[in-house]
Amino acid sequence: MDKRQRAEAVANKLRLREAFRDKDLIKRELIAGITxxxxxSYIIIVNPLILKDAGIPTSLSVFATIIASLIGCLLMGFWANAPVILTPGMGVNAFFTYTVVVAMGLSWQQALAISMVASAIYVVIAFTKLSQILAAGIPETLKAGITAGIGLFLVEIGLEKAQLIQAGKSSILALGDLTQPATLLALFGLLLTLFLFMRNVTGGFFIGILVTSVIGILFGIKDQASPSVGIGDITKYQQILAKGxxxxxxxxxxxxxxxxxxxxxxxxxMGLLEGIMPNPNKFKKAFQASAITSFLSGLLGTSPTVAAAESASAIESGGxxxxxxxxxGLMFGVSLFFIPLISFVPQAAIAPVIIITGALMMNQLSKINMYDxxxxxxxxxIVVLIPFTTSISTGLxxxxxxxxxxxxxAGRARELTTATYVLGGLFLGDLVLSALL
Structure with a gap:
């Protein structure tokens, strides 16, 4: 760590210390973190279920998912002082399981090794000027497209969780069954959360989740049960620890x-952080925290962590x-002791927050020059392919x-930088290799 990085680290600690003295800020950040x-939180259940298809025991990958998220969030908070949540990524865990293990025939132990090597390269990029070069090589119009694309992706996820859309028989998507209790609960939650948001109620997103969850419990609306696991199973955790x-x-x-x-x-x-970070000056530290946590996730026995798009919900709540x-991060730590209880927060309660957050992110479309x-x-x-392919990397x-x-x-090659050419070439190579894998 050079003198500049040490100075930045000290400055971050001082700012964080000052923040803890501001009671109003503490309240807002507390609500944002919980929201x-x-x-x-669904990642605690969904990630182990996906990794199960790779051969990693569900009862053990639950701990890996929680611990990786806990470490990542604490690192993000203390190192980068940024309101970004790090968890195992939904796109990369599918690549880990269904491409590396299922399609390529490698073992989950080899997949963990691949994750660690890829993350090590990520760390090198994050801690060198390469990160700044790559970030500077992203044109502003594409940055706006990334944010809007992730927003539309969140809207799609939210609508699916609310069961307002489903796979169609004669079309790609169709309207869900509006008579289902979970769908009606989600619609109630959406109306309630929108009302609270329009009224600028502090913690409106969290209140919406809480009220909708309570109503769901009262009416017996519950999602798929959590993995059958208790805190006592952590004694077997070493079976997947450092097994690359x-x-x-x-x-x-x-x-x-x-x-x-x-x-x-x-x-x-990079796309997620560029898209959701309220303070661009914190990008470098946040990128570094993400890279380190990604590497540690391989040691911990889970697929790589990334910045969660749902962090935007926390940011919209004032984070x-x-x-x-x-x-x-502390909530992830507490969840170790209450894993089965998380299933009592139905997807219908989470869906409204994700839908509204995604819609807010799509206002970046106004920054794109539609006349060019x-x-x-x-x-x-980017905007359409991220949700249509359910892959942020494919859209990018x-x-x-x-x-x-x-x-x-268009005869305007002079507008392109060397970094733009390199990024285009790298992504073209990625598309070709993805087709071959």
Whole structure:
């Protein structure tokens, strides 16, 4: 750590200390942290269920998921002083399980090794000038597209959780069954949360989740049961701790998987942080915290962590400092003792917050120059492909590849930087490799 980084670390600690003395700020950040936690709490159940298909015992990956999230949030709070929640990413855990293990035939131990190598590269990028070069190489129109695309993705997730949309028989999506109790509960929660939001009620998102959850419990509306696990099972946790298998590190499949996972981690995290961070000056530290936690997740026995898009819920609730992340991290720690109780917070209670947050993020569309096709079409690809493919990295890839192509086609290659060419080439390579894996 150089003198500048040490000075920044000291400054962050001083700002955090001052923040703890501000009672109003503490209240706002506390509510934001709790809101953010509940918005992403489903990961405690969903991530182990996905990793189960890779062969990792569900009763053990629950602990890995919680501990990785706890460490990540504390690191984000104390190191970066940013209101961002780190948890195992939903896109990267699917790549970990269904591409690396199921499709490529590697073991979950090898997948953990791949995760650690990719994360180590991520750490190198985060702690060098490469991160600044790559961040500076992202055109403003694409940054706006990333934020709006993630917002639309959140809206889609929220609508699915509310069961307001479902897979259609004669179309991709169809309206859900509005007679279902869970759907009606979600609609109630959406109306309540919108009312509280429009009235600028402090902690409106959290109140909406709490009231909707209580009504759900009273009417017996409950989601799929949590994994059957108790705190006593933590004694077996060493079975997945530091189990990465590097025996085939020089094989073609291992190297290709590392490249693709690195692309997902670096640019998905960069896109998310660029999209949701209220203070751009905290990007570098937040990016570094994300990289370190991603590496530690492999040691802990779970797929890599990334900045959760649901952090936007915490930010919209007033989160502006690392206290928000610290509170969310502590909530993850407490959840170790109450894992089964999390299932009593129905998806219908979380859905309204995710839908509204996603809608708010889409206001970034106003920053895209709609009169310049070479500007807005690449952003458009990002916006639509992120939710349609349920992959942030895929949306980014198409947008970043299309941007230089359209600028060159328009005879405006002079507007492109070296970083833009490099990013386009890297994403093109990622698309090709993804097709081959």
């Amino acid at each position: 953010g936690f509940f918005a992403i 298998n590097f025996d085939h590190i020089l094989s073609v499949s291992f190297i290709l998987a590392v490249f693709s996972m690195t692309m997902i981690l670096v640019f998905e995290s 502006r400092t690392g206290i928000t992340a610290i509170v969310a 096709f070479s500007d807005w079409f690449p952003a458009f690809l 890839a198409f947008g970043f590849v299309a941007y230089p192509i359209l600028k060159i086609a």
